[in-house]
Amino acid sequence: MPGGRLTQQERQQIALGLADSLPYAEIARRLERPTSTVTREVMRNGGPTGYRADLAHRAAERRAHRRKPVSPRGPEPVPQLGGRDADAVRDFEEMLTTVLMQSGLPKMTARVMASLYATDAGSLTASELAQRLQVSPASISKAITLLESLDLVRRERDERRRERYIVDDDLWYQSMIRSARDNAKFVEAARQGVTILGPGTPAATRLENVARFLDFVSEGITRAAEQAREVLYTRAEPAAAATTAPTAGRD
Structure with missing residues:
Protein backbone atom coordinates (compact mmCIF):
# COMPACT_ATOMS: atom_id res chain seq x y z
CA MET A 1 0.00 0.00 0.00
CA PRO A 2 1.60 3.33 -1.02
CA GLY A 3 2.45 5.83 1.67
CA GLY A 4 3.44 9.47 1.77
CA ARG A 5 1.47 12.44 0.56
CA LEU A 6 -1.19 12.22 -2.11
CA THR A 7 -0.06 13.08 -5.62
CA GLN A 8 -1.92 15.34 -8.02
CA GLN A 9 -2.91 12.30 -10.08
CA GLU A 10 -4.37 10.61 -7.01
CA ARG A 11 -6.36 13.72 -6.21
CA GLN A 12 -7.74 13.71 -9.74
CA GLN A 13 -8.79 10.08 -9.24
CA ILE A 14 -10.52 11.05 -6.01
CA ALA A 15 -12.41 13.80 -7.84
CA LEU A 16 -13.47 11.34 -10.55
CA GLY A 17 -14.60 8.84 -7.94
CA LEU A 18 -16.69 11.48 -6.18
CA ALA A 19 -18.24 12.50 -9.50
CA ASP A 20 -19.25 8.85 -9.98
CA SER A 21 -20.74 8.79 -6.44
CA LEU A 22 -18.29 6.11 -5.31
CA PRO A 23 -17.98 5.58 -1.54
CA TYR A 24 -14.74 6.63 0.12
CA ALA A 25 -13.81 2.99 0.76
CA GLU A 26 -13.99 2.15 -2.95
CA ILE A 27 -11.96 5.21 -3.96
CA ALA A 28 -9.37 4.27 -1.34
CA ARG A 29 -9.27 0.67 -2.59
CA ARG A 30 -8.56 1.83 -6.14
CA LEU A 31 -5.78 4.11 -4.90
CA GLU A 32 -4.48 1.44 -2.52
CA ARG A 33 -4.74 3.99 0.27
CA PRO A 34 -6.40 3.82 3.70
CA THR A 35 -10.02 4.95 3.67
CA SER A 36 -9.17 7.49 6.38
CA THR A 37 -6.70 9.18 4.01
CA VAL A 38 -9.36 9.71 1.37
CA THR A 39 -11.96 10.80 3.92
CA ARG A 40 -9.60 13.36 5.45
CA GLU A 41 -8.55 14.64 2.02
CA VAL A 42 -12.13 15.19 0.88
CA MET A 43 -13.47 16.67 4.11
CA ARG A 44 -10.67 19.19 4.45
CA ASN A 45 -11.10 20.37 0.85
CA GLY A 46 -14.74 21.24 0.43
CA GLY A 47 -16.46 17.93 1.10
CA PRO A 48 -17.86 15.48 -1.47
CA THR A 49 -19.77 18.15 -3.40
CA GLY A 50 -17.11 20.86 -3.31
CA TYR A 51 -13.91 18.88 -3.81
CA ARG A 52 -11.63 20.13 -6.61
CA ALA A 53 -8.42 18.22 -7.31
CA ASP A 54 -6.37 21.22 -8.46
CA LEU A 55 -7.41 23.41 -5.54
CA ALA A 56 -6.81 20.58 -3.08
CA HIS A 57 -3.32 19.99 -4.47
CA ARG A 58 -2.38 23.67 -4.27
CA ALA A 59 -3.67 23.82 -0.70
CA ALA A 60 -1.54 20.80 0.21
CA GLU A 61 1.53 22.42 -1.33
CA ARG A 62 0.92 25.60 0.67
CA ARG A 63 0.60 23.61 3.90
CA ALA A 64 3.80 21.70 3.14
CA HIS A 65 5.61 24.97 2.47
CA ARG A 66 4.40 26.49 5.75
CA ARG A 67 5.64 23.48 7.69
CA LYS A 68 9.22 23.76 6.41
CA PRO A 69 11.49 25.16 9.16
CA VAL A 70 12.79 28.64 8.45
CA SER A 71 16.13 27.83 10.01
CA PRO A 72 17.73 24.62 11.26
CA ARG A 73 18.30 26.48 14.52
CA GLY A 74 14.64 27.31 14.93
CA PRO A 75 12.65 26.10 17.95
CA GLU A 76 11.79 22.45 18.14
CA PRO A 77 8.10 21.62 17.69
CA VAL A 78 6.19 21.05 20.89
CA PRO A 79 6.18 17.29 21.56
CA GLN A 80 2.77 15.68 21.40
CA LEU A 81 1.48 13.64 24.31
CA GLY A 82 1.87 9.92 23.75
CA GLY A 83 4.24 10.40 20.82
CA ARG A 84 1.54 11.76 18.51
CA ASP A 85 2.47 12.91 15.04
CA ALA A 86 2.15 16.71 15.11
CA THR A 97 -12.95 22.15 11.14
CA THR A 98 -14.29 21.32 7.68
CA VAL A 99 -16.91 18.96 9.12
CA LEU A 100 -18.05 21.62 11.60
CA MET A 101 -18.22 24.24 8.84
CA GLN A 102 -20.41 21.94 6.78
CA SER A 103 -22.75 21.67 9.76
CA GLY A 104 -23.20 25.46 9.62
CA LEU A 105 -20.51 26.96 11.86
CA PRO A 106 -18.42 29.89 10.57
CA LYS A 107 -14.80 29.01 9.83
CA MET A 108 -13.22 30.70 12.87
CA THR A 109 -15.84 29.26 15.20
CA ALA A 110 -15.21 25.80 13.76
CA ARG A 111 -11.43 26.22 14.16
CA VAL A 112 -11.83 27.17 17.82
CA MET A 113 -14.08 24.20 18.52
CA ALA A 114 -11.75 21.79 16.71
CA SER A 115 -8.78 23.08 18.72
CA LEU A 116 -10.61 22.61 22.00
CA TYR A 117 -11.57 19.04 21.13
CA ALA A 118 -8.01 18.19 20.10
CA THR A 119 -6.56 19.13 23.50
CA ASP A 120 -6.36 16.51 26.23
CA ALA A 121 -7.39 19.06 28.84
CA GLY A 122 -10.46 20.01 26.81
CA SER A 123 -9.89 23.65 27.71
CA LEU A 124 -7.82 26.62 26.57
CA THR A 125 -7.61 30.30 27.44
CA ALA A 126 -8.26 33.05 24.92
CA SER A 127 -4.55 33.80 24.64
CA GLU A 128 -3.73 30.11 24.15
CA LEU A 129 -6.33 29.84 21.40
CA ALA A 130 -5.10 33.04 19.73
CA GLN A 131 -1.52 31.77 19.76
CA ARG A 132 -2.49 28.29 18.61
CA LEU A 133 -4.59 29.56 15.69
CA GLN A 134 -2.46 32.66 14.95
CA VAL A 135 -5.43 35.02 15.10
CA SER A 136 -6.44 38.05 17.13
CA PRO A 137 -8.06 37.78 20.59
CA ALA A 138 -11.09 39.60 19.14
CA SER A 139 -11.61 36.76 16.66
CA ILE A 140 -11.48 34.24 19.49
CA SER A 141 -13.96 36.26 21.56
CA LYS A 142 -16.45 36.42 18.70
CA ALA A 143 -16.19 32.67 18.07
CA ILE A 144 -16.59 31.82 21.75
CA THR A 145 -19.67 34.03 22.02
CA LEU A 146 -21.35 32.06 19.23
CA LEU A 147 -20.33 28.69 20.67
CA GLU A 148 -21.68 29.68 24.08
CA SER A 149 -24.98 30.74 22.55
CA LEU A 150 -25.24 27.23 21.07
CA ASP A 151 -24.29 25.57 24.39
CA LEU A 152 -21.22 24.04 22.73
CA VAL A 153 -18.64 25.51 25.14
CA ARG A 154 -18.67 26.84 28.66
CA ARG A 155 -16.25 29.06 30.53
CA GLU A 156 -14.66 28.83 33.96
CA ARG A 157 -11.97 30.78 35.81
CA ASP A 158 -8.84 28.87 36.75
CA GLU A 159 -6.65 29.36 39.81
CA ARG A 160 -4.96 32.33 38.11
CA ARG A 161 -8.35 33.98 37.49
CA ARG A 162 -8.04 33.42 33.75
CA GLU A 163 -11.12 32.45 31.79
CA ARG A 164 -10.83 28.99 30.29
CA TYR A 165 -13.11 27.79 27.53
CA ILE A 166 -14.14 24.19 28.05
CA VAL A 167 -15.67 21.36 26.06
CA ASP A 168 -16.80 18.24 27.89
CA ASP A 169 -19.17 15.29 27.57
CA ASP A 170 -22.20 17.13 28.94
CA LEU A 171 -22.14 19.98 26.42
CA TRP A 172 -23.59 17.92 23.58
CA TYR A 173 -26.40 16.83 25.89
CA GLN A 174 -27.12 20.46 26.72
CA SER A 175 -27.01 21.36 23.03
CA MET A 176 -29.50 18.61 22.15
CA ILE A 177 -31.88 19.72 24.90
CA ARG A 178 -31.58 23.32 23.71
CA SER A 179 -32.42 22.20 20.17
CA ALA A 180 -35.51 20.38 21.43
CA ARG A 181 -36.63 23.49 23.32
CA ASP A 182 -36.16 25.65 20.23
CA ASN A 183 -38.27 23.18 18.27
CA ALA A 184 -40.96 23.38 20.94
CA LYS A 185 -41.10 27.17 20.54
CA PHE A 186 -41.57 26.78 16.79
CA VAL A 187 -44.29 24.17 17.36
CA GLU A 188 -46.17 26.58 19.63
CA ALA A 189 -45.88 29.40 17.09
CA ALA A 190 -46.96 27.12 14.23
CA ARG A 191 -50.09 26.03 16.07
CA GLN A 192 -50.99 29.63 16.76
CA GLY A 193 -50.66 30.14 13.02
CA VAL A 194 -53.05 27.26 12.38
CA THR A 195 -55.70 29.01 14.45
CA ILE A 196 -55.13 32.37 12.78
CA LEU A 197 -54.96 31.06 9.20
CA GLY A 198 -57.92 28.77 9.65
CA PRO A 199 -57.82 24.99 10.17
CA GLY A 200 -58.08 23.09 6.92
CA THR A 201 -56.55 25.79 4.73
CA PRO A 202 -53.38 24.88 2.80
CA ALA A 203 -51.19 27.19 4.91
CA ALA A 204 -52.64 25.93 8.20
CA THR A 205 -52.30 22.31 7.10
CA ARG A 206 -48.67 22.90 6.20
CA LEU A 207 -47.96 24.45 9.60
CA GLU A 208 -49.80 21.67 11.44
CA ASN A 209 -47.77 19.02 9.62
CA VAL A 210 -44.53 20.80 10.52
CA ALA A 211 -45.66 21.14 14.13
CA ARG A 212 -46.50 17.44 14.40
CA PHE A 213 -43.19 16.44 12.85
CA LEU A 214 -41.08 18.67 15.12
CA ASP A 215 -43.10 17.69 18.17
CA PHE A 216 -42.47 14.01 17.49
CA VAL A 217 -38.77 14.48 16.68
CA SER A 218 -38.13 16.73 19.69
CA GLU A 219 -39.67 14.20 22.04
CA GLY A 220 -37.39 11.53 20.57
CA ILE A 221 -34.31 13.77 20.84
CA THR A 222 -35.01 14.55 24.49
CA ARG A 223 -35.65 10.92 25.39
CA ALA A 224 -32.56 9.69 23.52
CA ALA A 225 -30.35 12.40 25.05
CA GLU A 226 -31.49 11.53 28.56
CA GLN A 227 -30.91 7.82 27.98
CA ALA A 228 -27.51 8.34 26.37
CA ARG A 229 -26.40 10.62 29.18
CA GLU A 230 -27.38 8.03 31.78
CA VAL A 231 -25.92 5.03 29.97
CA LEU A 232 -22.74 6.54 28.54
CA TYR A 233 -21.66 8.94 31.27
CA THR A 234 -22.62 7.08 34.45
CA ARG A 235 -20.02 4.78 35.92
CA ALA A 236 -21.12 1.50 37.41
CA GLU A 237 -21.32 1.40 41.17
CA PRO A 238 -18.90 -0.98 42.89
CA ALA A 239 -20.41 -4.25 44.01
CA ALA A 240 -21.83 -4.15 47.50
CA ALA A 241 -19.58 -5.65 50.11
CA ALA A 242 -20.71 -8.80 51.82
CA THR A 243 -22.58 -8.03 55.02
CA THR A 244 -22.03 -11.33 56.76
CA ALA A 245 -18.81 -13.07 57.56
CA PRO A 246 -18.40 -16.72 56.58
CA THR A 247 -19.29 -19.19 59.30
CA ALA A 248 -16.29 -20.98 60.70
CA GLY A 249 -16.35 -24.71 60.11
CA ARG A 250 -16.33 -27.21 62.97
CA ASP A 251 -13.30 -29.29 63.72
Whole structure:
Protein backbone atom coordinates (compact mmCIF):
# COMPACT_ATOMS: atom_id res chain seq x y z
CA MET A 1 0.00 0.00 0.00
CA PRO A 2 1.60 3.33 -1.02
CA GLY A 3 2.45 5.83 1.67
CA GLY A 4 3.44 9.47 1.77
CA ARG A 5 1.47 12.44 0.56
CA LEU A 6 -1.19 12.22 -2.11
CA THR A 7 -0.06 13.08 -5.62
CA GLN A 8 -1.92 15.34 -8.02
CA GLN A 9 -2.91 12.30 -10.08
CA GLU A 10 -4.37 10.61 -7.01
CA ARG A 11 -6.36 13.72 -6.21
CA GLN A 12 -7.74 13.71 -9.74
CA GLN A 13 -8.79 10.08 -9.24
CA ILE A 14 -10.52 11.05 -6.01
CA ALA A 15 -12.41 13.80 -7.84
CA LEU A 16 -13.47 11.34 -10.55
CA GLY A 17 -14.60 8.84 -7.94
CA LEU A 18 -16.69 11.48 -6.18
CA ALA A 19 -18.24 12.50 -9.50
CA ASP A 20 -19.25 8.85 -9.98
CA SER A 21 -20.74 8.79 -6.44
CA LEU A 22 -18.29 6.11 -5.31
CA PRO A 23 -17.98 5.58 -1.54
CA TYR A 24 -14.74 6.63 0.12
CA ALA A 25 -13.81 2.99 0.76
CA GLU A 26 -13.99 2.15 -2.95
CA ILE A 27 -11.96 5.21 -3.96
CA ALA A 28 -9.37 4.27 -1.34
CA ARG A 29 -9.27 0.67 -2.59
CA ARG A 30 -8.56 1.83 -6.14
CA LEU A 31 -5.78 4.11 -4.90
CA GLU A 32 -4.48 1.44 -2.52
CA ARG A 33 -4.74 3.99 0.27
CA PRO A 34 -6.40 3.82 3.70
CA THR A 35 -10.02 4.95 3.67
CA SER A 36 -9.17 7.49 6.38
CA THR A 37 -6.70 9.18 4.01
CA VAL A 38 -9.36 9.71 1.37
CA THR A 39 -11.96 10.80 3.92
CA ARG A 40 -9.60 13.36 5.45
CA GLU A 41 -8.55 14.64 2.02
CA VAL A 42 -12.13 15.19 0.88
CA MET A 43 -13.47 16.67 4.11
CA ARG A 44 -10.67 19.19 4.45
CA ASN A 45 -11.10 20.37 0.85
CA GLY A 46 -14.74 21.24 0.43
CA GLY A 47 -16.46 17.93 1.10
CA PRO A 48 -17.86 15.48 -1.47
CA THR A 49 -19.77 18.15 -3.40
CA GLY A 50 -17.11 20.86 -3.31
CA TYR A 51 -13.91 18.88 -3.81
CA ARG A 52 -11.63 20.13 -6.61
CA ALA A 53 -8.42 18.22 -7.31
CA ASP A 54 -6.37 21.22 -8.46
CA LEU A 55 -7.41 23.41 -5.54
CA ALA A 56 -6.81 20.58 -3.08
CA HIS A 57 -3.32 19.99 -4.47
CA ARG A 58 -2.38 23.67 -4.27
CA ALA A 59 -3.67 23.82 -0.70
CA ALA A 60 -1.54 20.80 0.21
CA GLU A 61 1.53 22.42 -1.33
CA ARG A 62 0.92 25.60 0.67
CA ARG A 63 0.60 23.61 3.90
CA ALA A 64 3.80 21.70 3.14
CA HIS A 65 5.61 24.97 2.47
CA ARG A 66 4.40 26.49 5.75
CA ARG A 67 5.64 23.48 7.69
CA LYS A 68 9.22 23.76 6.41
CA PRO A 69 11.49 25.16 9.16
CA VAL A 70 12.79 28.64 8.45
CA SER A 71 16.13 27.83 10.01
CA PRO A 72 17.73 24.62 11.26
CA ARG A 73 18.30 26.48 14.52
CA GLY A 74 14.64 27.31 14.93
CA PRO A 75 12.65 26.10 17.95
CA GLU A 76 11.79 22.45 18.14
CA PRO A 77 8.10 21.62 17.69
CA VAL A 78 6.19 21.05 20.89
CA PRO A 79 6.18 17.29 21.56
CA GLN A 80 2.77 15.68 21.40
CA LEU A 81 1.48 13.64 24.31
CA GLY A 82 1.87 9.92 23.75
CA GLY A 83 4.24 10.40 20.82
CA ARG A 84 1.54 11.76 18.51
CA ASP A 85 2.47 12.91 15.04
CA ALA A 86 2.15 16.71 15.11
CA ASP A 87 1.32 16.86 11.39
CA ALA A 88 -1.37 14.20 11.79
CA VAL A 89 -2.90 16.13 14.70
CA ARG A 90 -2.90 19.31 12.61
CA ASP A 91 -4.50 17.46 9.71
CA PHE A 92 -7.17 16.08 12.02
CA GLU A 93 -7.99 19.56 13.32
CA GLU A 94 -8.36 20.83 9.76
CA MET A 95 -10.61 17.91 8.85
CA LEU A 96 -12.78 18.44 11.95
CA THR A 97 -12.95 22.15 11.14
CA THR A 98 -14.29 21.32 7.68
CA VAL A 99 -16.91 18.96 9.12
CA LEU A 100 -18.05 21.62 11.60
CA MET A 101 -18.22 24.24 8.84
CA GLN A 102 -20.41 21.94 6.78
CA SER A 103 -22.75 21.67 9.76
CA GLY A 104 -23.20 25.46 9.62
CA LEU A 105 -20.51 26.96 11.86
CA PRO A 106 -18.42 29.89 10.57
CA LYS A 107 -14.80 29.01 9.83
CA MET A 108 -13.22 30.70 12.87
CA THR A 109 -15.84 29.26 15.20
CA ALA A 110 -15.21 25.80 13.76
CA ARG A 111 -11.43 26.22 14.16
CA VAL A 112 -11.83 27.17 17.82
CA MET A 113 -14.08 24.20 18.52
CA ALA A 114 -11.75 21.79 16.71
CA SER A 115 -8.78 23.08 18.72
CA LEU A 116 -10.61 22.61 22.00
CA TYR A 117 -11.57 19.04 21.13
CA ALA A 118 -8.01 18.19 20.10
CA THR A 119 -6.56 19.13 23.50
CA ASP A 120 -6.36 16.51 26.23
CA ALA A 121 -7.39 19.06 28.84
CA GLY A 122 -10.46 20.01 26.81
CA SER A 123 -9.89 23.65 27.71
CA LEU A 124 -7.82 26.62 26.57
CA THR A 125 -7.61 30.30 27.44
CA ALA A 126 -8.26 33.05 24.92
CA SER A 127 -4.55 33.80 24.64
CA GLU A 128 -3.73 30.11 24.15
CA LEU A 129 -6.33 29.84 21.40
CA ALA A 130 -5.10 33.04 19.73
CA GLN A 131 -1.52 31.77 19.76
CA ARG A 132 -2.49 28.29 18.61
CA LEU A 133 -4.59 29.56 15.69
CA GLN A 134 -2.46 32.66 14.95
CA VAL A 135 -5.43 35.02 15.10
CA SER A 136 -6.44 38.05 17.13
CA PRO A 137 -8.06 37.78 20.59
CA ALA A 138 -11.09 39.60 19.14
CA SER A 139 -11.61 36.76 16.66
CA ILE A 140 -11.48 34.24 19.49
CA SER A 141 -13.96 36.26 21.56
CA LYS A 142 -16.45 36.42 18.70
CA ALA A 143 -16.19 32.67 18.07
CA ILE A 144 -16.59 31.82 21.75
CA THR A 145 -19.67 34.03 22.02
CA LEU A 146 -21.35 32.06 19.23
CA LEU A 147 -20.33 28.69 20.67
CA GLU A 148 -21.68 29.68 24.08
CA SER A 149 -24.98 30.74 22.55
CA LEU A 150 -25.24 27.23 21.07
CA ASP A 151 -24.29 25.57 24.39
CA LEU A 152 -21.22 24.04 22.73
CA VAL A 153 -18.64 25.51 25.14
CA ARG A 154 -18.67 26.84 28.66
CA ARG A 155 -16.25 29.06 30.53
CA GLU A 156 -14.66 28.83 33.96
CA ARG A 157 -11.97 30.78 35.81
CA ASP A 158 -8.84 28.87 36.75
CA GLU A 159 -6.65 29.36 39.81
CA ARG A 160 -4.96 32.33 38.11
CA ARG A 161 -8.35 33.98 37.49
CA ARG A 162 -8.04 33.42 33.75
CA GLU A 163 -11.12 32.45 31.79
CA ARG A 164 -10.83 28.99 30.29
CA TYR A 165 -13.11 27.79 27.53
CA ILE A 166 -14.14 24.19 28.05
CA VAL A 167 -15.67 21.36 26.06
CA ASP A 168 -16.80 18.24 27.89
CA ASP A 169 -19.17 15.29 27.57
CA ASP A 170 -22.20 17.13 28.94
CA LEU A 171 -22.14 19.98 26.42
CA TRP A 172 -23.59 17.92 23.58
CA TYR A 173 -26.40 16.83 25.89
CA GLN A 174 -27.12 20.46 26.72
CA SER A 175 -27.01 21.36 23.03
CA MET A 176 -29.50 18.61 22.15
CA ILE A 177 -31.88 19.72 24.90
CA ARG A 178 -31.58 23.32 23.71
CA SER A 179 -32.42 22.20 20.17
CA ALA A 180 -35.51 20.38 21.43
CA ARG A 181 -36.63 23.49 23.32
CA ASP A 182 -36.16 25.65 20.23
CA ASN A 183 -38.27 23.18 18.27
CA ALA A 184 -40.96 23.38 20.94
CA LYS A 185 -41.10 27.17 20.54
CA PHE A 186 -41.57 26.78 16.79
CA VAL A 187 -44.29 24.17 17.36
CA GLU A 188 -46.17 26.58 19.63
CA ALA A 189 -45.88 29.40 17.09
CA ALA A 190 -46.96 27.12 14.23
CA ARG A 191 -50.09 26.03 16.07
CA GLN A 192 -50.99 29.63 16.76
CA GLY A 193 -50.66 30.14 13.02
CA VAL A 194 -53.05 27.26 12.38
CA THR A 195 -55.70 29.01 14.45
CA ILE A 196 -55.13 32.37 12.78
CA LEU A 197 -54.96 31.06 9.20
CA GLY A 198 -57.92 28.77 9.65
CA PRO A 199 -57.82 24.99 10.17
CA GLY A 200 -58.08 23.09 6.92
CA THR A 201 -56.55 25.79 4.73
CA PRO A 202 -53.38 24.88 2.80
CA ALA A 203 -51.19 27.19 4.91
CA ALA A 204 -52.64 25.93 8.20
CA THR A 205 -52.30 22.31 7.10
CA ARG A 206 -48.67 22.90 6.20
CA LEU A 207 -47.96 24.45 9.60
CA GLU A 208 -49.80 21.67 11.44
CA ASN A 209 -47.77 19.02 9.62
CA VAL A 210 -44.53 20.80 10.52
CA ALA A 211 -45.66 21.14 14.13
CA ARG A 212 -46.50 17.44 14.40
CA PHE A 213 -43.19 16.44 12.85
CA LEU A 214 -41.08 18.67 15.12
CA ASP A 215 -43.10 17.69 18.17
CA PHE A 216 -42.47 14.01 17.49
CA VAL A 217 -38.77 14.48 16.68
CA SER A 218 -38.13 16.73 19.69
CA GLU A 219 -39.67 14.20 22.04
CA GLY A 220 -37.39 11.53 20.57
CA ILE A 221 -34.31 13.77 20.84
CA THR A 222 -35.01 14.55 24.49
CA ARG A 223 -35.65 10.92 25.39
CA ALA A 224 -32.56 9.69 23.52
CA ALA A 225 -30.35 12.40 25.05
CA GLU A 226 -31.49 11.53 28.56
CA GLN A 227 -30.91 7.82 27.98
CA ALA A 228 -27.51 8.34 26.37
CA ARG A 229 -26.40 10.62 29.18
CA GLU A 230 -27.38 8.03 31.78
CA VAL A 231 -25.92 5.03 29.97
CA LEU A 232 -22.74 6.54 28.54
CA TYR A 233 -21.66 8.94 31.27
CA THR A 234 -22.62 7.08 34.45
CA ARG A 235 -20.02 4.78 35.92
CA ALA A 236 -21.12 1.50 37.41
CA GLU A 237 -21.32 1.40 41.17
CA PRO A 238 -18.90 -0.98 42.89
CA ALA A 239 -20.41 -4.25 44.01
CA ALA A 240 -21.83 -4.15 47.50
CA ALA A 241 -19.58 -5.65 50.11
CA ALA A 242 -20.71 -8.80 51.82
CA THR A 243 -22.58 -8.03 55.02
CA THR A 244 -22.03 -11.33 56.76
CA ALA A 245 -18.81 -13.07 57.56
CA PRO A 246 -18.40 -16.72 56.58
CA THR A 247 -19.29 -19.19 59.30
CA ALA A 248 -16.29 -20.98 60.70
CA GLY A 249 -16.35 -24.71 60.11
CA ARG A 250 -16.33 -27.21 62.97
CA ASP A 251 -13.30 -29.29 63.72
